[in-house]
Amino acid sequence: MDEKQARINQILETRGKFRSLDVQAGEGYEDEKFPEPSPRFTKLMDIYYVMKNTIDMEYPYWYNRVWWQNDGDLPEIRRAKAESAALTHMTPTIWPDELLVMNKTKNWRGAFCFPWVDASFFNAQAEALMNEADAPALSESDKMSVVAAGGGNVTKSYGNVVSIAQKFGLRKEEVPVLVKVAKYWDNCSVEVKTQQYSELLPEYKKYKAYRDSVLVMFDSWAIPQGREVMNYYLPLEYGFDRLSELCDEKIDEGLGKVEHGDGLLGMSRGYYYIAMKEIIHGLSQWAENYSKKAAQLASIEKDPRQKSDYEDIQIVMHNIAHKQPQSFREALQLTLLLHFATVNEDPQSGQSIGRLGQILDPFYEKDLREGKITEEEAIELLELYRIKITSIECFASSGVTGGVLSGNTFNNLGVGGLNYEGMSAVTPLEYLIVEAAGRAKTTQPTISVLYDEKLPEDFLLKCARVTKMGFGFPAYMNNQTGMNFMIRHYGEEGMGIEDARAWMLGGCLESSPGCFQPLHYDGKVTWIPGGAGPTAGTGVHFTGLPKLLELVLTNGVDKRTGIKVFEPHGHKLDTFEDLWAAWTEYLHECIEVSLKVNNIQMDVWGKMNPPVVTSLLKPDCFTKGQIETRMGARYMGTHNFESCGTVTFINAMTSLRKNVYDEKKYTLDEMVDAMLHNFGFKTAFETGVFSPDHREATELAPKYEKIFYDCVNAPKFGNADPYADQQMVDYQNHMTPYLYSLQSCYGTDYYMCQISVSTHGPQGAITLADAGGRLAGTTYSDGSVSAAAATDKNGIYAVFESATCYDHSRNQNAQMNVKIHPSAVKGAAGTRKLLDVIRAYMRRGGFHVQFNITSSQTLKAAQAKPEEYRDLMVRVAGFTQYWCEIGKPIQDEVIYRTEYDH
């Protein structure tokens, strides 16, 4: 190290008390290589790559058994008993070379069904399942979702394995168990009850038409939790034994007692603590079971190193079953246990880990100081942690699993942001978390950098180095914009500046409220951040804005299915303003009807299946003595409207404005005729290619050649063209106040969420050609402020200028996907260039940017020969997934995204 470098490091250490492992400067600096991951990681990943997604019946069997044994008990207590029994009766599995243990089930990529949430899927197929025949017709959404054939997906039945939801394998001998359990819930699942009460709505037929036309493609009951942020505080602070004692104390002092006239709510406190005691027992015993398993394995193990590993696991699991963790490894293992318990509570995705490097730093720093752990040992644990999170699977129908999630479960880990005092929150452990991500090639957890000008430069450069590796993460979120949204939206619920600093993404991009809590450890108090609200990813979800425009132009009739989705709007559409008025009227009707259904869904779920693990962990549930869905959490205003295809819609409107209304090149009838005939091209379903750039002409093509040319060449969002950008401004200006006039089942205001996840595939598939020149069946634009693929002609900074034409802090998020050729960011100068690009966008107020740093050529090669690219990862929309495990429509769309190479 030269003198200059030494001085730089000295200054950095003075500023931030930590040092960088690898950031160097000066001549000859090459930043291309991270060290190889640990041998343990490599061995375990070799197994992971050949694992099949598997469901088994241990959890559902025990849940079902104990639930019905407690028929008549109070819902929260009955639920806690059922969950506790299920957790504690699952077979614990520990594989050689593991240091961190536990899984959702006994299988590596294991999951299970939740018939108490959704039984119709199985009951409808009971006979077919029993006959091992092909499943009968799926729902409309399921038909439109193509689950990838590669990787760990079990897309077809074979041998003694039955494919469930085109993704999971179930052993044939367990099919009768599944069918038997599902029958119990035939008339009393959350799905059935929400439907039963929703059908009483006078507008229910309208809602059904929205769903059948796939204008709206999500039911909140299907994944009622997730898209929120974990909070590990209570078990980290107290340990399970002390928490159980606290429950006893609370029961003694509070059962049967109301305070300050809180009546029924006050009465529920006692029952809450009884339920919490049940689930705490279950969590503790679940850990103890792994300790017992480790002891058994140690007793038969001949290899001294492996035997020692099992013995260590036995001690760690026993300790965390009872006490506050006393080491970094114990603390990390405890957070894993809590994470698995939470994702086992309901079908869910997007259960964010939160800012783990800030939460666990006190444990790491103590161990490091006392010589109990080295940096390399900590990195190894973090690499192994990545395998555990990557292996989390979610069982849902294929419409949700493939169409919405692309098979991903969105476990998001945040770094950066500000601490309780308003200073950079980056910790030494966060450097290691980023380092482990650079070494250990895994899809999860995805990493989100809460970008703030106060963050250390070397930390940001380290993050950029990982981003350059093409994993699609870290992604970058604007900390100040996020905080502004928090205060804007949660101010009414009392959020101040400190809690605003604790925000984090729930799921991929659902900004979620948080809070800091005082962890007493290592003789000091550390204010650690964590989630403080319920799911921030439910509400009126995945409304296809381009589809809605299509329905305006077809006067409410879905030409694909013949379904009358809306009554005729009665507008002449002879002015652009009239077109906009018709569109907003349909939008309002769609949202307001869907909102009522969603409110029923979430309310019925909360009453029937009160979340008990979540209600133990989320502040202020334990303080108030209230289940989360009974207004227990600190911030409840998390429900929202979620759009899909924003920029496709903006481009279509802009083209109509220009070609029909301003320049009057075509009449609206001529435009609609061209769209109905797909401008003379074959549809995506006819060609089997979903990328917007693929065009196969029919004999009608010459007739529509000119109008197609004018539509394709109309102004497009993403080129810093005010003509197109103004449409986005008008849209945003309309939505913010409108959504704030709507209320969730918790009586809190709505707001806008703008992420498509993977729905731009299936929703694009059911949408005709549009006036922006997109052909029928091809995917919508990804994200919410990225330019539609190949329509941005003026470079990346023009995209940024368009994207920031409105204030991003008025919404929960704004999503920007950028694809860069690796050659554009090569070497140390390239890392700096990438950070400059990120910084330029953040300084303009952009909320989020993420990158695919890969070439289209590589992706096309991987599409042709997936078996040769098993570990290739791409960023889709807020999450990273193995290429071979995403559906073809989304693969096509990612290939086609504009690629910046300079």
Add this chain to the structure above:
Amino acid sequence: MKHCDCANFLSLDCEKGMCALDKAIVPLDGEGSFACPRFKEGYLCKFCSNFHDPDDHGIGTCTGFEKPEWAYAGCGAFTCEHFVRASELEAVSE
């Protein structure tokens, strides 16, 4: 008996598992799925003295708890508080 019935079997997925003794990946079906001489009966309901009268699908009755309930033969019982190995019980009674 098969590998998956053995106490040394570690589940992996719907088609394979691992032997805890030699760390080999073993299939659940077909060739190679049958247990070796080191077989030791595992922890499954079907090996429990409280599991009775399984039908053709392996669904029987569990009498180990206060109230009898249906149960299935292949369910793991490593953590069950009332698991009593039938073969051990038989050995004692003999």
